[in-house]
Amino acid sequence: MTPDELREAAQIELAAQARYTQKVSVCTAAGCASCGGVQVKEAIQRQVAEEGLKEQCLVRSVGCMGLCSAGPLVAVEPDGTLYHHVAPDHAPEIVRGLDLALPVKDLVCPTDQPFFARQHKIVLENCGRIDPDKLPEAIAAGGYEGLAQALTTRSPAEVIHEVTVSGLRGRGGGGYPTGIKWTTVAKAFAAEKYVICNGDEGDPGAFMDRALLESDPHRVLEGMTIAAYAVGASRGYMYVRAEYPLAVTRLKSAIRQAERAGLLGKNICGTPFSFDVDIRLGAGAFVCGEETALIASVEGRRGAPRPRPPYPAESGLWGAPTLINNVETFGNIPSIIRKGGDWYASMGTEKSKGTKVFALAGCIRNTGLIEVPMGITLREIVFDIGGGVPEGREFKAIQTGGPSGGCIPEHLLDTPVDYESLHELGSIMGSGGMIVMDDSASMVETARFFMEFSMAESCGKCVPCRVGTAHLYDLLDKFARGDATPADLALLEELCDVVKNTSLCGLGISAPNPVLSTLRFFRHEYEEKLKAVTA
Amino acid sequence: MTPTPRVKTFRIDGRDVVGREDQTVLEVARENDIRIPTLCHLDGLTDIGACRMCLVEVQGWGRLVPSCVTKPEEGMVVVSQSERLARYRRTILEFLFSERNHVCAVCVSNGHCELQDLAEEVGMTHVRVPYRYPGLAVDASHGRFVADHNRCILCARCVRVCGEVEGAHTWDVSGRGIQSLVITDLAAPWGESDTCTGCGKCVQVCPTGALTEKGHSVAEMSKRRQFLPYLATMREGRR
Amino acid sequence: MNRARLATVWLDGCSGCHMSFLDMDERLIALAERADLVYSPLVDSKEFPEGVDITLVEGAVSTDEDIEKIRHIRGRTKLLVSLGDCAVTSNVPAMRNPFPVVQVMERAYVENADIRQGVEFTGVLPRLLDRVRPVHEVVPVDVFVPGCPPPADAIHYVLDALLDGRQPDLTGQTRFGR
Numbered sequence: 001m002t003p004d005e006l007r008e009a010a011q012i013e014l015a016a017q018a019r020y021t022q023k024v025s026v027c028t029a030a031g032c033a034s035c036g037g038v039q040v041k042e043a044i045q046r047q048v049a050e051e052g053l054k055e056q057c058l059v060r061s062v063g064c065m066g067l068c069s070a071g072p073l074v075a076v077e078p079d080g081t082l083y084h085h086v087a088p089d090h091a092p093e094i095v096r097g098l099d100l101a102l103p104v105k106d107l108v109c110p111t112d113q114p115f116f117a118r119q120h121k122i123v124l125e126n127c128g129r130i131d132p133d134k135l136p137e138a139i140a141a142g143g144y145e146g147l148a149q150a151l152t153t154r155s156p157a158e159v160i161h162e163v164t165v166s167g168l169r170g171r172g173g174g175g176y177p178t179g180i181k182w183t184t185v186a187k188a189f190a191a192e193k194y195v196i197c198n199g200d201e202g203d204p205g206a207f208m209d210r211a212l213l214e215s216d217p218h219r220v221l222e223g224m225t226i227a228a229y230a231v232g233a234s235r236g237y238m239y240v241r242a243e244y245p246l247a248v249t250r251l252k253s254a255i256r257q258a259e260r261a262g263l264l265g266k267n268i269c270g271t272p273f274s275f276d277v278d279i280r281l282g283a284g285a286f287v288c289g290e291e292t293a294l295i296a297s298v299e300g301r302r303g304a305p306r307p308r309p310p311y312p313a314e315s316g317l318w319g320a321p322t323l324i325n326n327v328e329t330f331g332n333i334p335s336i337i338r339k340g341g342d343w344y345a346s347m348g349t350e351k352s353k354g355t356k357v358f359a360l361a362g363c364i365r366n367t368g369l370i371e372v373p374m375g376i377t378l379r380e381i382v383f384d385i386g387g388g389v390p391e392g393r394e395f396k397a398i399q400t401g402g403p404s405g406g407c408i409p410e411h412l413l414d415t416p417v418d419y420e421s422l423h424e425l426g427s428i429m430g431s432g433g434m435i436v437m438d439d440s441a442s443m444v445e446t447a448r449f450f451m452e453f454s455m456a457e458s459c460g461k462c463v464p465c466r467v468g469t470a471h472l473y474d475l476l477d478k479f480a481r482g483d484a485t486p487a488d489l490a491l492l493e494e495l496c497d498v499v500k501n502t503s504l505c506g507l508g509i510s511a512p513n514p515v516l517s518t519l520r521f522f523r524h525e526y527e528e529k530l531k532a533v534t535a
Numbered sequence: 536m537t538p539t540p541r542v543k544t545f546r547i548d549g550r551d552v553v554g555r556e557d558q559t560v561l562e563v564a565r566e567n568d569i570r571i572p573t574l575c576h577l578d579g580l581t582d583i584g585a586c587r588m589c590l591v592e593v594q595g596w597g598r599l600v601p602s603c604v605t606k607p608e609e610g611m612v613v614v615s616q617s618e619r620l621a622r623y624r625r626t627i628l629e630f631l632f633s634e635r636n637h638v639c640a641v642c643v644s645n646g647h648c649e650l651q652d653l654a655e656e657v658g659m660t661h662v663r664v665p666y667r668y669p670g671l672a673v674d675a676s677h678g679r680f681v682a683d684h685n686r687c688i689l690c691a692r693c694v695r696v697c698g699e700v701e702g703a704h705t706w707d708v709s710g711r712g713i714q715s716l717v718i719t720d721l722a723a724p725w726g727e728s729d730t731c732t733g734c735g736k737c738v739q740v741c742p743t744g745a746l747t748e749k750g751h752s753v754a755e756m757s758k759r760r761q762f763l764p765y766l767a768t769m770r771e772g773r774r
Numbered sequence: 775m776n777r778a779r780l781a782t783v784w785l786d787g788c789s790g791c792h793m794s795f796l797d798m799d800e801r802l803i804a805l806a807e808r809a810d811l812v813y814s815p816l817v818d819s820k821e822f823p824e825g826v827d828i829t830l831v832e833g834a835v836s837t838d839e840d841i842e843k844i845r846h847i848r849g850r851t852k853l854l855v856s857l858g859d860c861a862v863t864s865n866v867p868a869m870r871n872p873f874p875v876v877q878v879m880e881r882a883y884v885e886n887a888d889i890r891q892g893v894e895f896t897g898v899l900p901r902l903l904d905r906v907r908p909v910h911e912v913v914p915v916d917v918f919v920p921g922c923p924p925p926a927d928a929i930h931y932v933l934d935a936l937l938d939g940r941q942p943d944l945t946g947q948t949r950f951g952r
Contacts, residue, residue: 154665187659285711289643300707307584460689460708460715461585467630470713491663498626502587595817632863632950640859640866640922658945661862661901661910670872673904674898753950 001262002270003148006139009261013140014343017177022098022353023077024048027128028061030207030246031068031368036087040072043088047095056231057098062070063215065128066119069367070109074127085108096175096442097256097300107171114384115366120347124371127215132250135257138218144263146337150229152273159230160186163322163333165170165341167353172289172326172504173196173401173430175352175419181323184313185231190319193233196317196324197224198294199240199247202286203402204453205361209297209327210365212357213240213247215508216331217254221277225264226337228275231323237277239300241282251279286403286457290505291316304459305505326431328357348374351416352429362388362435363393372417379413382436382460393438397521401430403450404510406517409441426517428510443522444529448476458507465508472515487524493519543607547591547617553597554607561589561602564615571615572653573626574631575690576603576739577760579767581699586690587613587627588653599623605764621657628654634713635669636685637743644744647757650688651743667713674719676726679749680738683718687745689715693737700766705731717745736762778827778937780805781813782857783847785840786867786906787833790856791921792816795830797926805930808937824850828936830857830929831915833906834864841899848913853936857929859922859950861909868906875902917941921948 001009017023026032026041038061045059065073070084081103085093093104130137137145150159164179183294183441185193197202197220201209224236238255240248255277258264266274280298286458287293288303295317297303316322333353336344345353358381361367365387373379378398389395397407406427408415415421415529417430437446455469475492478484496512496519503509519526540557547564554563559582574586584601591602594612602615614620631637631650639645655661671684691708695716698704702763705728709718719728738746739758747756784792792815799803812826813819822843829851835841848854852858859865870878879902895901911913919932928948934944 072647187617287711304708307601309606414565455712458712460712461583461711462689463627463630466689466712466715467634470667471630471633474665496627497662502590502623502627504584504601505589636869636872637950638863638865639949641869642951648951651950654920654945655949658943660920660944661823661856661908661915663910665911666864666867666868666871666908668871 001144001148003152004150006144006269007138008140010140013136013139016035016136017140019057020056021078022057024057024059024094024098025062025075025077025128025246026059026508027063027071027073029064029211030244031064031075031211031244032071032194035071037072039088040074040086043091044074044094047091051057051095051099051369053095053099056093060131060480061133062130063132064125064211064369065364066124066370067109067368069114069365073109073128076103076261079103080111080388082111083107084107103197105348115370115387118372118380118385119370120334120373121371122344123219123328123357124215124369125335126219127211127220127369130216132215133253135218135254135261138216139305141297142338143218143334144222144258145228146334147263148227148269150337151269151273152227156186156230156232156269159226159337163230166336166342166344167341167348168329168331168332168336169419170326171178171328171332171353171431173404173428175429177261178325181325182227182230184311184321184326186235190321192320193231194317194322195224195228195231195233195236196294197236197238197327197330198245198289198291198321198324199238199327200282200289200294201241201327202289202457203404203431203433205359205399205435206356206402206431206452207359208369208432210244210247211359212327212331213244214250217247217251218258219334221251221254221258221264223333224277225268226276226332226333227323227325231321231476233323234276236277237300237317238277238279239282239288240279241284243284248279248281285459286453287459287505290507293505294324294533295344304461305507307504311525318353328432349416349418351420356417356429358434360434360436362399363389363438363441364436365390365398365479371408374418375416376418377414378408381417381434382413386436388435391440394434394438396439396441397437399427399435399437399514400433400445400512401428401434401510403453404428404506404513405430405501406438406513407446407521408517409521410487412521415475421434426513426520428513442480443518444476444479447515447518448473448480451476451511454507454511458511460506462502462508464499464504465503465511468495468503469511471495471511472499476515479526482529483531484529484532492526542605545607545613546607547613558607559603560591560605560607560613563607564587564602564613565584569615572656574649574688574742576620576654577692577693577763579700579763580692580695583691583695586688588624590623592617592620592621619690624657625659628657628659629664631688632659632662633664633666633685633759634673635667636712638685642686642744643747643751643753643756644686645754647754648744649742673726674726675749677731678726679733680725680735681747681749682719683745683747684716685745686743687717688743689717691717691741691748692740693717696736696740696763697700700763700770701734701736703730703732703734706737708745739763740747778809779823779825780809780933781811781822781829781847781851782816783822783824783829783831783843784815785831785833785861785909786836787817787858787860789832789864791830791832791860794858794923794926795929796919798924798930801926801930805933809933822847822850826851828853828933829854830855831859831861831909832941833905834860834867835909835912836867837900837902840911840917841903844909844913845902853916854909854913855917855919855932855936856909856915857919858924859920862918862920863950864906871905875904878902904905917950919944920950922951924943924948
């Protein structure tokens with residue numbers, strides 16, 4: 001598809017959609033699908049057919065609309081009504097409401113609430129607005145425009161420059177400047193280079209990548225392809241965990257459709273540039289989110305990290321220079337190319353630009369997926385967007401960064417969300433999981449939960465992580481049982497120090513973070529658990 | 536054609552040393568009689584930086600680095616002995632001793648064991664973390680060798696020598712984390728392995744009493760590693 | 775000069791550490807000039823006395839009686855020394871730890887017994903703990919002397935240092951096992 005053909009395809013699709021006077025969009029991403037979204041869609045479809053409205057009313061599947069706790073969600077256009085908690089039984093009412101342009105009152109979900117109003121969507125701009133299985137819909141929503149632009153009007157160096165100017169940093173958690181990473185791979189001298197998309201999202205409570213892959217897979221593919229063009233790669237791998245079957249299905253279909261349309265594969269957009277993408281499934285190891293372990297896994301070896309340097313940018317997949325970015329990082333690229341690095345850099349804070357997608361989970365009213373500008377405070381996320389803690393409970397802490405992150409207490413909620421601020425609090429930005437805990441949560445048990453996770457997910461290669469996490473777990477368990485002594489508290493702190501400073505990869509290095517941060521802000525809870533020493 | 540490696544001058548423990556950029560800090564240290572403790576490293580096998588015993592400080596670098604995989608850089612300042620490193624090395628040894636059932640007194644490798652030697656060297660006189668006492672099997676199914684998982688420290692020397700030198704890849708690691716176990720083939724008993732050539736290299740490179748020859752009593756099993764530098768040199772020469 | 779009060783105790787061990795202690799040979803005479811042996815399996819005293827300066831502990835903690843004993847001793851001792859691998863690591867006695875006590879007893883007193891097969895808990899003998907533990911997991915220990923047994927030289931070095939009021943550094947002096 002040349003840029004002209006792309007524009008034409010967008011026009012054709014928009015015209016096709018315009019033939020319908022009404023559009024009913026039902027979320028069938030994992031969250032809503034798990035509470036009957038697919039059945040709702042089928043029921044509405046049947047109802048529309050029965051009432052003979054098929055010619056005027058389009059019923060379709062879309063991706064995640066964000067407010068997962070209120071699913072299944074149904075959006076009606078053109079009146080812009082959003083329905084929540086929809087059941088298949090509601091189909092007749094909803095369809096009748098369409099005809100009369102009268103929304104079903106009981107089901108209406110206000111869209112002017114802060115949850116929607118306070119968000120700023122770039123990566124998620126098409127999530128919930130297009131059918132992820134239909135390439136024309138993606139194209140009509142601006143998909144692949146950035147790719148066509150990059151391939152036909154810019155040199156690889158110009159593309160990288162745009163990314164550098166944008167100030168985009170790795171969204172997988174590390175926060176490494178994307179432009180620099182791309183430059184390193186681009187400058188590496190090699191006949192073969194690779195681009196890998198890291199979709200091995202494994203933090204408990206995190207579902208950003210899944211939602212994006214399920215809702216707008218083309219955006220990620222487009223980002224990857226632009227990256228491949230920029231760094232000079234002709235082959236890419238999409239590494240997705242096998243626990244995300246829907247994301248995998250949609251990705252497969254997206255790759256097929258993009259290839260057929262000439263937006264992937266040979267001579268993309270009619271240019272000499274070719275890029276093939278294959279999917280690789282992760283077999284459920286958290287450590288495979290670590291880039292060198294992921295590469296080993298793609299190569300068909302045991303998913304264990306190796307010491308860096310050399311970094312993958314220099315020697316990665318099969319020893320070739322490899323660009324490896326997270327799903328969300330690639331998801332930002334099309335917009336940066338279309339609208340410019342300066343535009344992207346105008347959002348966020350000095351060192352953390354743009355927006356960040358977060359998955360809100362735990363004791364919070366509005367569980368779901370959000371995208372907010374960097375620099376927003378945690379308080380705004382929890383209380384405005386998240387709607388606060390459900391009735392009858394008090395907020396206690398918010399956990400960011402999963403097993404590599406930490407718990408942040410109430411009095412620090414005015415901290416702006418950016419890489420440095422969260423790091424200073426002993427937590428990390430991480431990939432975007434946020435778990436809110438209310439006053440019934442025990443911080444010792446929270447630390448134990450995450451340590452159990454790290455212990456189970458340690459690959460076992462280096463001694464401090466393999467054995468240290470097991471000892472830390474046992475110690476935390478002793479605290480939770482009320483059997484710990486003051487000597488155990490000292491040992492706990494010492495072992496955290498050892499594991500943090502001597503482990504081989506990020507998993508081990510950050511495994512003590514949940515303990516260290518809860519010790520920092522909730523030390524009294526550990527002390528209260530100390531065994532009363534009998535005389 | 537690969538460019539000729541350059542020579543780098545740097546410092547280890549206050550001494551000026553010279554190394555080629557394709558060497559490691561550990562190699563250069565040893566050339567200069569600077570002793571850095573190691574456990575998973577063995578001359579002739581690919582280094583994996585797993586045991587963390589050889590961690591060193593490099594001035595200006597945020598993190599400690601394993602000297603076995605760190606290349607010399609011009610002007611770098613390496614510290615291989617410090618109070619902090621000594622503490623970490625002791626704790627890592629404590630982790631290893633606590634992980635499985637290392638009963639030195641009745642081990643066939645007593646007195647010929649690198650784990651035992653290191654504990655003495657770094658002054659690790661006791662283990663402060665609780666012993667884990669896992670119930671682990673002893674695989675005596677092979678005609679000539681025994682694999683005692685109670686003594687294994689998962690250094691993966693057996694895995695590497697079998698794959699890299701013998702070319703059989705009989706050994707690998709199964710499971711993960713604290714549940715990791717070296718296995719032969721797909722966890723078949725060693726004696727039933729289709730791929731094992733019976734060469735015994737794994738036994739000779741094993742630092743502890745995990746892989747041993749049959750017919751040895753307590754303290755009788757010492758390892759013979761003379762073959763390895765020769766094979767490694769020949770392999771290097773082929774490259 | 776004030777003579778130090780020295781004691782030795784024997785928990786779950788083979789007495790090899792005490793043998794090694796005796797292997798100090800003629801140095802024992804010099805030691806006797808500096809310290810009184812106030813309690814030991816080697817002397818005939820029934821009560822562990824109060825105000826002991828140094829106690830050498832051989833053996834691991836294996837029974838409820840061992841726990842009681844070592845706590846009592848700790849309370850009456852200034853410097854507690856874990857002597858030998860059983861005290862330091864729990865060593866051979868702990869080889870039963872991966873197995874449940876019942877299974878261990880069955881193996882010893884039923885499966886492998888020639889006469890009077892059967893496990894009896896009469897309350898006369900101390901009960902085995904679920905797990906054998908090194909001394910420092912039960913009470914605080916001041917000095918660790920590994921070795922199976924620790925060489926007489928090492929024991930002499932440690933006692934000499936402690937009697938001089940120095941903290942002994944055992945690096946290179948002794949090791950686990952042999």
